[in-house]
Amino acid sequence: MPEISGVPLDTAIPDNLTIPQFFLDSHHPRRPVRTDAPWLIENETGRHIGFEEIRARTFGLANGLSLRYGIKEEEVDQSAVLIFSPNHVDYAPAIWATHRLGGIVSTANPAYTVGELLYQIQVVKATLIIAHSSSLQTALDAAIAAGIPSDRIIAFGESSCQPTVESIIQFGLRNEPAFVERRLKKGEAKTKVALLCFSSGTTGKPKAVTISHYAPIVNIIQMAQQIKVNENYAPWKDQRFRLGDIAAGVLPFYHIYALVVGIHLMTFCGTGSTPNSATLQGQQTYNHPAVKNYDLSGIRYLICGAAPLSAELVHQLTKIMPNAQIGQGYGLTESCTSISLYPTDQKIGVPGSAGQLNPGVVARVVKSDGSLAGYNEPGELRVKSPSLALGYWGNEPATRETFVDGWLCTGDEVIIREDNEIFIVDRLKEIMKVRGFQVAPAELEGCILDHPDVADTCVVPVPDDYSGEVPLAFVVLHVSAATRVEKDPREADKVKASIMKHVTDNKIAYKSLAGGVEFIDVIPKNPSGKLLRRLLRDRARQLKAPGALKAKM
Structure with missing residues (x-):
């Protein structure tokens, strides 16, 4: 499997328009013609805009x-x-x-x-x-x-x-x-910067991803073609996007997912959006007690990202949303959002699959030895797409590491089947994702090292049913703190709580050490001093495995 490609883009993409010129001043063949359908609905008042x-x-x-x-x-x-x-x-x-x-x-x-x-x-x-x-x-x-x-x-x-x-x-x-x-001059939209959206990249503090005006316009047209917007491909009641539909704006607009999909794709498709929608926002919809108070049969389309949808979860979702098409997509800030989506011929996407490549996207799966993987063989996903970001703002070393010869190195380990379904297996980069938000271990490690009791630390992800994964910190204590803990075992819980509070006080909530703190004698490193994070990640998963803590007691 040297390369696989989505179908070609079937319409031209303007390269001389800014984002508002494309959305407010022009028309595209893929775009439905609105009549009086609202663009936005103010959630608090119901006012149509x-x-x-x-x-x-x-x-x-x-x-x-x-x-x-x-x-x-x-x-x-x-x-x-x-x-x-x-x-x-x-x-x-x-x-x-x-x-x-x-x-x-x-x-x-x-x-x-x-x-x-x-x-x-x-x-x-x-x-x-x-x-x-x-x-x-x-x-x-x-x-x-x-x-x-x-x-x-x-x-x-x-x-x-x-x-x-x-x-x-x-x-x-x-x-x-x-x-x-x-x-803009012809072609200028491809290089004129529109957005600086933050992503953790491979390591360290978040980096500003440099996104041109052209990139989100391309990605919206790619998605619109993939989901057959403005095509009469099925009976009206079964079409995924219909003029005048309403989208619940529960995703945060500052995040690339909602910025491109929630605002701009919905606008393009003729769908009204309700920012700050209160529709079971942020809840585990499939088992939250509030579900019984709502009639969710009117929901016709649900797309999920950030973590795989299990077959069990899909089954439970179909019970409370019996008329919904449900499936997954996949993308990154660096790809200006969507790389793949579940196709329209699937009412329910393949469980665990991130869908199939969008039009105009080319993919390779590269094994650890640099050779190309075949179907059903794991390796790093690398993609080419006209929607790729320009790089990282003011950070050439990081740009060269992630954007190589026109390919985006996603850092995600995948398997692609013969039917072109993409399955995300693991993350090869050190970044973890907590409820879809990127968390760089190095950022948390820098914060933890500021704690007076900490001599060394390594942060790793552990699986979590709700968040996908959460951070856990392995900590080597300073001699004085280790002595206190040795003299009084109750001190261990106090020190752990203090370290967790230190992170909570200095970082946004989703970066908290929800996986806990574990003391360790030494952080494993290679001869050059690089953290052997995988060893501790495996150890953390053993610690958090069902029954492990009970057996330890």
Whole structure:
């Protein structure tokens, strides 16, 4: 199996349009023609927001940002507008308004600590922050530390102390246009930077993935072709996407998955989206007691990512969503989202499969010796796609490691069957995924080493039924701490709790040591000092295996 390919793309992709020009100013053969179907539905009020209002709010915000803050296209030392917010009806207009002005957008997790947000601000050189009212204090503290004036923090929602997005929109609408939107040259959309979305890459702190305007446009058209949008391929009731449908916006918009699929694909398909939807948000739907209070028979399409759907879980989902098509997809921030999806001829995707390659994607499976794997042989998945990111912002070494000769080295071990179903077997890179979020062990290790009782540490993933996997830390104690523990066994629990609290206090919630802390005499390393993480990962899985702790007692 030297290479396998998705079917060719069957429509042209414009390479001279920005993201808002593609979505707000143009048409594509794959795109259904909307009539009065809403683009967004405000969850709290039920207010429908249509095309004209979206377009007007985008213009008003762009004009206001230009007049009041001087946001514009920079020739050198480009900086970003950073959005620090949970889902909001003006999230998309904020992105598109910045792009109208030629600017770059970086999206941040609204649960970040001050330190985590400060790091992202510094990497992308943010000069303006749009934060939700619930995240304002963190944004202000991080801005002060970064040297950003407080009047350059704008609030989604109401605020008594900061300018609001609504006030900037109204200011922009009251004034004559202060900017001239630039039309890109042919091919320029492939290189003009639109988004800086953070990913942990292979190791270390999160890295800013550099995404062009062209990449998400390509990926949306790839997905639209894969799921046969605007094709009369089946009876209306069985078609996966239908004009006027409503999508529950439960995925966080700052994450590449929702940024491309939740906002832009749904918009392209003529589907209205409900940001901040309360539809069983964040719950284990198949067994949560709240399920009995809802009629879920109206759900027609469900796609899952981040961790494999077991046959048992699919079976339980079909019981409570009897009319839904259910399956999986796979992608990375570095691929600007989707690489594969379950096809439309499967009402229920193959259990455990990440689907089949999207149109225009080419894949190789490379074995550890560098040779190409055959069908049913494991190896690292490497892909080519016109949607690939440009690399890592300001980090050439990491870019060269991950993007090699036009191929994206995913770091995921896969098996591809003869029927082209892709199965993710393991992660070859050190990054773990907790509920779909990337967690770099090295980042947590750096935090743990700041604890006064810790001499050395290694963080590894352990399986978890809900989160997929969670971090567990093996810790070597300083002599003084080890002596305390030896004298009083009760001290061990106190030290472990203190280490876990230290991480919780300094990192976002999903990076907490939910797998626990285990003391160890020495961290295994090779002669060059590299952590032998796989040895400890295997040991951790043995510790956490059913019955292991009971047998240990």
